[in-house]
Amino acid sequence: MYLDTASSEPLHPAAREVLLAALEHGYADPRRLHGPARTARLLLDNAREATAEALGVRRDEVSFTSSGTDAVHRGLLGLTRPGQVVAHSAVEHSAVLHALAWRPDLTARSAPVDRLGRVEVAALGGADVVALQAANHEVGTLQPVAAAAELGAPVFVDACAAMGRLPLPEGWTTAAGSAHKWGGPAGVGVLLVRAGAGRARWRSPFPADDRVDERVGGFENVAGALASAAALQAVVAERDETAARQRALVDLVRERVARIPDTEVVGDPDDRLPHLVTFSFLYVDGEAIVDALNRRGFEVASGSACTASTLEPSHVLAAMGALTHGNVRLSLTRDATEAEVEALCDVLPGIVAELRAEVGL
């Protein structure tokens, strides 16, 4: 049972057919004037139109990037001017933190979060630019983007974890999304630059490229963009029904996992992403529990240090004051069933007890 859609969602069936057809017909350079080029350009324009409609934004606010990370870099750094102060929540995705670290002229100011992972809005005040995620990618807690926008500074919103699953929050100046997290193919990101204030402020932080869209670089991934748009339309059309089902399943997991002794369920129980739930077991090694679940057919992620590429624990869990070891993040597919989730909840107490017994606790 695949439980890691927050890392990457399987390709949506609506995207698969579109992708194959667009690969066949959308190969040409959309800037040229011949027939195949006009076809590619038409497909690209359709992708932009469909994406704008699904997100409730204007067509000229949408750009397709080569990844969600690329959209984050462009969306955030394009709002900054040399030497400025950027305030961000302590639980932003590493793409935001790395982008700021890459620009030594900028002063990055990290704002603390509460025990649920929600930023203190006042701590974002007094900056030239604010970077705030729509929802946290590890624990699911939604962030007060609209309140942060009232501070007056332009706001970059990393919406990668939430796009398609929830409406865009109010108040973004620029925003970023990642298609493979909603069921589109990998290699497609969405950069939004708000008409008016956003356009006046935003400058490309990277070299110009003489392509169809001046906000991005590189040859257009026409098929990927169109397939991503098809997946996004489908996901948004199904959103209310899917989210209601996923919320009920997450509530079930939270309730059952909390019964296991010395366990911490983290993130906001209500004001959160519908498909994601995170918890940590005291005395349990994160890698060991991921392995044990994998052997039983449950594929999950973990924010514990021993499962990461570095020896550092999750900066998200650390900033929340949550336990960083023994961490499990579940994120549900669109069609996850109660029986599957119950099956996971049935095996967890035994696995945790076994792993604790191995260390004499």
Add this chain to the structure above:
Amino acid sequence: MTGDAPRGVALELDCRAMLCPRPVIELARHVGEVPVGEVVAVVATDAAARHDVPAWCRMRGHTYLGEDLAEDGAPRYLVRRDA
């Protein structure tokens, strides 16, 4: 906080070079060896201990007193047994 805990350290656990969650496991195993109200110190070089020792205190009903340095400069986390 300076080198001396308020009441002195009743027990110091050497968890240098142990990876998470080992330092917290050692803490759980040995906290019962000191009387309630006394201080246990965990010397740990693993980065997760800085977050996980306070989280353990919160979850198990003990008081996290803060961090100082062991003689060799390794981080030392101080816990008061409350339960």
